Amino acid sequence: KAREELLKFTTWLDTHAAADLKDALDELFGYGRPFTLFLKTAAGGHLEADGRATGARAVLRLRDVAGTKQDLVRILDQHRRLTREIRVSRALMNTLPIAVWMKDDDGHLKWVNQAYVSAVDAATSDEVYDRQLELLESRQRSTLETSLKGARAFSKRLPLLIGGERKAHDVFAVETDEVIAAAAIDVADLETAKGELDRQLMALDRTLDRVATPVAMFGRDGRLTFHNEAYQELWRLDPAWLAQSPSDGEILDRLKELSQLPAMADYRKWKVQVLSCYQSSLELEDWWQLPDGRMLHVVAAQRPDGGVTYIYDDVSERLQLERQYNALIQVQRETLDSLKEGVAVFATNGRLQLFNTAFLSIWRVNRVRMEQGPHIDEVIDGLKVLFENDDVWQSMKEVVTSITYQREAYTGHMERADGSYIDFAATPLPDGGTLITFADVTASKSYERALIERNEALEAADRLKSQFIGHVSYELRTPLTNIIGFNELLLSPYGGALTDKQREYLGDISSSSRQLLSIIDDILDLANIDAGGxxxxxxxxxxxxxxxxxxxxxxxxxxxxxxxxxxxxxxxxxxxxxxxxxxxxxxxxxxxxxxxxxxxxxxxxxxxxxxxxxxxxxxxxxxxxxxxxxxxxxxxxxxxxxxxxxxxxxxxxxxxxxxxxxxxxxxxxxxxxxxxxxxxxxxxxxxxxxxxxxxxxxxxx
Missing domain, CATH: 3.30.565.10 (Histidine kinase-like ATPase, C-terminal domain)
Structure with missing residues (x-):
C-alpha cells in the first residue's frame, strides 16, 4: 500500500516536479536512460531522485536534499521560475500590437517582439538581429539615448515610418542594468479621433448657434464657455460683457437687475437652488414665468466634464396652442353629443377612447363604465344584450384590433332583439384608431318597407298591364290579319268590279289596317323584350x-x-x-x-x-x-x-x-x-x- 501511495506522484510532489519525474521514468523504462533530478514536494521541501537500470529491473532512489545541494536546488527552482516568467512575458508581448524591443549596453538589438518584426518589414526576428533593423531613425535614436542618460526614462510622440506611411507613435523607453527596453504605441487613430472630435465640437457649436432654442454652456468653474445667438436675444445682454465669460451667478444677478427673472420671495435661496446643478448629477427642470408674460421651460444638465448646459425653451406659444386644442376638444365633444348617430372611437390598443351621448342612448349602457376606457371585447359583451350576432361583432372587432397597414372599412345593419334597426360603419382612422358609428334607422326602415311593398305592387301591376296588352295585342292580330286578307281579296280581280269610291275606301282600310298591325307588332316586340323572350x-x-x-x-x-x-x-x-x-x-x-x-x-x-x-x-x-x-x-x-x-x-x-x-x-x-x-x-x-x-x-x- 505504501508503494502504491509513493507512485502517486501528484499527491505529494509539486505539479511540475511530478511531470518531470514521470517523463524521466518513461525514458528509464523505455530506453534504460538513467537520471538524477531535484524534485520539489507539495510541502515545499526538496528531494533528490536517482534512477538506474539494474539488469532487468529499474531502481528509483529518493534522498532528502541538505547542505550545498539544497542551496543549489533553490537556485534551480528560481531559475525555472524566472525562465517561465520570461517565456510568458515574451509570449504576451508577441501578441501585443505594440512594437517592443531591447538593446544591450553596446546598442545592439537583443530581443524584439513580433509587432516590431512586422513594423520593420522583416521576415523573422533572426533577420532583425542579423541586420540590426532599427525602427527609429538615427536622430530619433540619439534623442532617446540622450534623454535616458539624464532621466533614465523617455516618453515622447514621434512620427515613425511604418509600411511606407508615416504615423504618430507614443514611444516609451527605460534603461535598467545597462539594458534599454522600449515600446512604440500607434496613436494615429487616436489623433484622427481627437481631430474628428474637435471638428464635431466645432460643428456642434455652429449648429447650436443656428437653432432657435437658447442654449448656454458653463465650465466646471461656473463660467460661460458658449452661448448661441438665441440666448443673447432672449436676455438682451451686452455681447461684449458675455465675451468676458461671466460666471453663472453673475449672469443671474445681471438679469435680476434688469428685471428679467421671475418674481420670487427669496432671490438668494432661489439662486442657490438654481446653481445646485453643479453639485448634482440630476437634471434640473423648472418653469420660469417672465415679467413680460412669456413662459420658459428651463432644463439644466451636468456634463461629464463637470460643466452645466442650460436650455431655455419658450413654451408660450405651445401653451397657447394647448389651450386652443383643449377648447377645440370641448367643441368637438359638444358637437358629438349633439349628433343623433352614436359615435365610438377606439385607440390602437383596442380601448374605447371617445364616445357621445347618442351611443349611450342607442345601446343603453352606463356612462361611468364607458369612461373607464374598456377594451373592445368588454364593450361588445355589454352590447350583445340587444344584438347577439357573433359574426358581426367579430368582424367589427377585427377592424379595431387589426395590425395590418391596409385595414378595410366594415359596414352593415342590425335587427335588434327589441325590434329596432341599427346601421353601423367601422372606419379605420389615419392615426391607427377606429371610428364606429351607429344610426337608429328604425323609422326610415319602416318607410322603406312601405315603399318596397308599394313598389312591388306597382311592378306587379305593370307586369299585369304588359301581359294584358300583349294578350290583347295577340288576340287583335288574328282578326286584323283576316281583315287585311279579305280587303286584299276585294281589291283583287276575283272580288268583282268596284267603283272608284269603293276602291278608295278599301285602300284606306288597307292602309289603316297595316298601320294598326305595325303598332300591334311593336307592342308584342316590346312585351317579348320585357319578358326576355x-x-x-x-x-x-x-x-x-x-x-x-x-x-x-x-x-x-x-x-x-x-x-x-x-x-x-x-x-x-x-x-x-x-x-x-x-x-x-x-x-x-x-x-x-x-x-x-x-x-x-x-x-x-x-x-x-x-x-x-x-x-x-x-x-x-x-x-x-x-x-x-x-x-x-x-x-x-x-x-x-x-x-x-x-x-x-x-x-x-x-x-x-x-x-x-x-x-x-x-x-x-x-x-x-x-x-x-x-x-x-x-x-x-x-x-x-x-x-x-x-x-x-x-x-x-
Missing part, C-alpha cells in the same frame, strides 16, 4: 344590299313628299354579325321618322361607316327638329310628338329602336335642333360576340 339571330348582315333595299322601299313615300333620299356607304364597309331582320326594323323606323318629320322638298341622308370594332349607321334629316327639353322623352313608350308635321304614331317607334339596339349591345345617340333637323346614329359591334350573352342576361332579368 326575344330571340336574336346570329348571322352575317350584308350592309349595302340591305340599305339599298330599305332605301328602295322608302323612296316611293319620299318621292311623294318631294323629299330627296341619299345613301352613302364607306368603301371599307362590307358586313357584320347581327340579327338582320331586327337591324332592318331599327333602320326602317328611324328612316320612317326622318321622312315623316321632313318638310316637302327636304333631304334625308343615310350614312354607314366603320369605327374601331363597330359599324355605325346615321340617318339625318333637315326637317322640323326636336326641342331640347323633349329629346329625353322621345325614347319613352307611348310618347308621340308631331312637331307641326303630318306624321302621327303610337309613340313606340324610337322606344323599340332603343330596346333592339341595346339587345345588340349597341349604342344610340340623337342630335336635334328645331327647324334644322335631326340626326340619329346607332352603332353595333362588328363581331356580334355578345348577342347570345345579351339575350340570356335579359331573359334572366
Amino acid at each position: 326575344l330571340e336574336l339571330a346570329h348571322e352575317p348582315v350584308r350592309i349595302k344590299p340591305m340599305l339599298d333595299d330599305l332605301a328602295g322601299v322608302a323612296a316611293e313615300r319620299a318621292s311623294g313628299e318631294g323629299i330627296l333620299l341619299d345613301v352613302a356607304v364607306a368603301d371599307d364597309v362590307d358586313s357584320f354579325i347581327a340579327d338582320e331582320s331586327r337591324i332592318r326594323q331599327v333602320l326602317d323606323k328611324i328612316l320612317s321618322n326622318a321622312i315623316g318629320f321632313s318638310h316637302p322638298g327636304g333631304e334625308v341622308r343615310i350614312s354607314c361607316w366603320r369605327e374601331t370594332g363597330l359599324i355605325a349607321f346615321s340617318i339625318a334629316d333637315n326637317g322640323v327638329g326636336i326641342p331640347e327639353e323633349e329629346q329625353e322623352r322621345v325614347f319613352e313608350r307611348f310618347v308621340s310628338h308631331s312637331q307641326g308635321s303630318h306624321h302621327r304614331g303610337a309613340g313606340l317607334g324610337l322606344s323599340i329602336v332603343k330596346s333592339l339596339v341595346e339587345l345588340h349591345h349597341g349604342s344610340m345617340t340623337l342630335v336635334s335642333e328645331p327647324d334644322k333637323g335631326t340626326t340619329v346614329t346607332v352603332r353595333f359591334p362588328i363581331d356580334g360576340r355578345h348577342l347570345g350573352a345579351t339575350h340570356d342576361a335579359d331573359a334572366e332579368a
